[in-house]
Amino acid sequence: MASNRADLRTRVYNLLVNSKGYWSFSHDGWSGNPPVTTRDSIESIHGNLHNFIGRQGGHMSSPDFAAFDPIFWFHHCNVDRLFAIWQALNPKEYMQAAESDTLRPFWIKPGKHWTSADARDTRAMGYTYPELAKWSELKPQDKSVRLRIDVNLMYGSQAAPFAAIIPDLFKRTPEVNANTTVDPTKLSIIKEHKTSATPAKEVAAKAMSAQAQRVVSPPPSRWLVILTQRLFAAHWIF
Numbered sequence: 563m564a565s566n567r568a569d570l571r572t573r574v575y576n577l578l579v580n581s582k583g584y585w586s587f588s589h590d591g592w593s594g595n596p597p598v599t600t601r602d603s604i605e606s607i608h609g610n611l612h613n614f615i616g617r618q619g620g621h622m623s624s625p626d627f628a629a630f631d632p633i634f635w636f637h638h639c640n641v642d643r644l645f646a647i648w649q650a651l652n653p654k655e656y657m658q659a660a661e662s663d664t665l666r667p668f669w670i671k672p673g674k675h676w677t678s679a680d681a682r683d684t685r686a687m688g689y690t691y692p693e694l695a696k697w698s699e700l701k702p703q704d705k706s707v708r709l710r711i712d713v714n715l716m717y718g719s720q721a722a723p724f725a726a727i728i729p730d731l732f733k734r735t736p737e738v739n740a741n742t743t744v745d746p747t748k749l750s751i752i753k754e755h756k757t758s759a760t761p762a763k764e765v766a767a768k769a770m771s772a773q774a775q776r777v778v779s780p781p782p783s784r785w786l787v788i789l790t791q792r793l794f795a796a797h798w799i800f
């Protein structure tokens with residue numbers, strides 16, 4: 563895994579910066595026979611990582627078992643994040659016939675499943691990622707320009723630590739002991755609970771129930787940045 567790190571970062575960088583169309587970005591259908599070596603895809607990077615973690619034949623390389631390993635969820639969250647960044651860089655690109663795709667078994671409300679069109683923007687599901695939240699007030703075109711600079715910083719040859727791009731990132735997610743009292747406004751993951759000091763475990767319980775509600779209820783008026791430090795650690799895998 564470690565020996566592939568630099569290569570993976572370069573591949574992610576090239577993919578984000580050079581891949582302009584949803585069709586080629588998204589899938590690795592052309593890597594079969596004859597193999598096409600001149601293009602990469604998020605699916606291909608995703609699949610390789612499955613095989614790098616624990617090596618080929620490890621449980622992350624087996625669809626039947628992969629999701630039992632917690633790193634599966636970090637990995638997939640990062641794939642989702644990279645897709646969201648790519649979308650912001652290419653705001654007009656998305657899958658075709660999206661309206662008709664029904665994403666069973668996920669209900670958006672009783673009697674109606676989510677569709678690909680509903681799921682186009684993560685904010686419809688009540689979350690986003692720090693790199694995007696940072697430029698959320700900008701128009702799509704301006705956001706894309708600013709984000710490109712950040713992608714260069716994160717994945718280009720002069721890659722800088724995430725903390726240099728979002729300086730207070732790690733300050734805002736303090737380690738908390740479940741029995742200590744914390745100021746909820748200091749926890750970036752729980753922006754709604756800006757009330758008085760609340761025990762940490764209560765804050766966590768509220769956050770979990772809020773997340774659960776989000777699965778079935780309409781999008782909240784204020785969206786959340788739900789990533790934690792550990793997720794950022796997982797991002798460095800790429």
Ligand SMILES: N[C@@H](Cc1ccc(O)cc1)C(=O)O
Pocket residue numbers: 608609610612613622623624625626628629
């Ligand atoms: N089968 C994929 C890797 C993979 C493994 C497990 C999964 O759950 C998904 C994908 C490949 O070889 O590229």
